[in-house]
Structures are given as C-alpha cells and as structure tokens.
Amino acid sequence: MTTVQFPIAERAPDTVADLAMGMRLSMAQGREIQPDELFSHLNKANLKAVLVGGHAVNARTGRPRATVDIDIVAEKPKKVVDLISHAYPHLTVEDHPVVSRFKDTDHEAIDVIKPTSSLLFKRILKMTDVVKIGGERIAIPSVEAMLALKHASLISPWRKVEDKYTDGRDFILIVKGAPKLNDVLLKELGELTCPSGGDDLLTLVADARAGRTLRI
Numbered sequence: 001m002t003t004v005q006f007p008i009a010e011r012a013p014d015t016v017a018d019l020a021m022g023m024r025l026s027m028a029q030g031r032e033i034q035p036d037e038l039f040s041h042l043n044k045a046n047l048k049a050v051l052v053g054g055h056a057v058n059a060r061t062g063r064p065r066a067t068v069d070i071d072i073v074a075e076k077p078k079k080v081v082d083l084i085s086h087a088y089p090h091l092t093v094e095d096h097p098v099v100s101r102f103k104d105t106d107h108e109a110i111d112v113i114k115p116t117s118s119l120l121f122k123r124i125l126k127m128t129d130v131v132k133i134g135g136e137r138i139a140i141p142s143v144e145a146m147l148a149l150k151h152a153s154l155i156s157p158w159r160k161v162e163d164k165y166t167d168g169r170d171f172i173l174i175v176k177g178a179p180k181l182n183d184v185l186l187k188e189l190g191e192l193t194c195p196s197g198g199d200d201l202l203t204l205v206a207d208a209r210a211g212r213t214l215r216i
Contacts, residue, residue, distance in 0.1 A: 022058030
C-alpha cells in the first residue's frame, strides 16, 4: 500500500489574530453579523456576555475554521434578546429552555444561552479573558473553561455524532495549544457537567496530550 505524507504544520494559538481570521472565514460564508459588531451593542448597553461556540474555539486552537453563527452566554438573557431584536429586526427569534435562537431565514445567526440552564454556563461568566477586535472588547472563556464546554458537548447524549467529531478535533487542538493547564480547576469544572465529569475531563486531556484517540 502506498501512502502519501504531507508536512504537518502546527503553530501556537494567537488569540486575537485567530479570532479575527475566524470572523473573516465566517464572512466568506455570507454571515454578515460578526462578534465584534454584536459586542459593540452589548458593551454600549453594559450587558455582560461571553463568546462561546465556534468563534471562541478559533481563539484557542491555532487553526481557525468557518462557523455560521455566534454563540454567547448572557448574564441577563432577556435584556440581551431585547437588544438583539432591536438591533437586528430582520432576524426571527425562537425561545427554548436553554437558548433563545435568532435566525436569518433558515440559518442560525445568534444563540443567546441562558446561564440558568447549566451550572457550567453560570460559572463560565466568571472565567473569561478579554480581547479587542476592531476596538471592541470581547469576553471569551479561559482555556480551562473552553475545554470544559467542549467536554460537555462530547458527553452530551443529545449531541449529533458528526458534531462530536468536530468537538473532538477542537478539544485536541485546544489542549495542544495550552502547555500549562490547571488540573484542579479542570476537575472542578468537569464535575459541574456530571458527577464523574472531573475525572473524565482530565482523562480526555491526558489522551489528547499523548496523541491517543479520544473515547467519544
């Protein structure tokens, strides 16, 4: 059997540059609303939120990818929903127990996640780093918080299998891009997802660090 090996290119994450690159990739997909614009509205209204999902992942992996929507955890989701409805009247909104979802025709545009839906989401609001894109302050989860969010997606029984493979890719790249992690904090965050979540999260981190296949 003949195999072809291409050079493997790896680089350390550049939080601001990679977040900005992910936004450009998203715009190339025809997504007009970007995190810097959304956070401009949030900052002016003094409403606290944390960018999560694909855009936040891009800031931590060193290998940005396109994403079609913006995901935020909002401290005061009702007020944020009102703000977004006023700022983007062309979007429709669906209210669900975990999230208020804004759509542009059939495409998801913005997910406003309710912190009361999960102890982890509530904790994430207090575990952020702030970056500036185009002069706008954007809060993103710390590396440990980002890994805990990905872990929650990986073990969710409602998550589609194909999405879990994307989560696994993201998880591995985040671990590889973070030479130092707080294991005590990771275990604490993992326990917010499920009773054995702390040990499971640490095992996944060790597997990713060692280049072993993640058990998802």
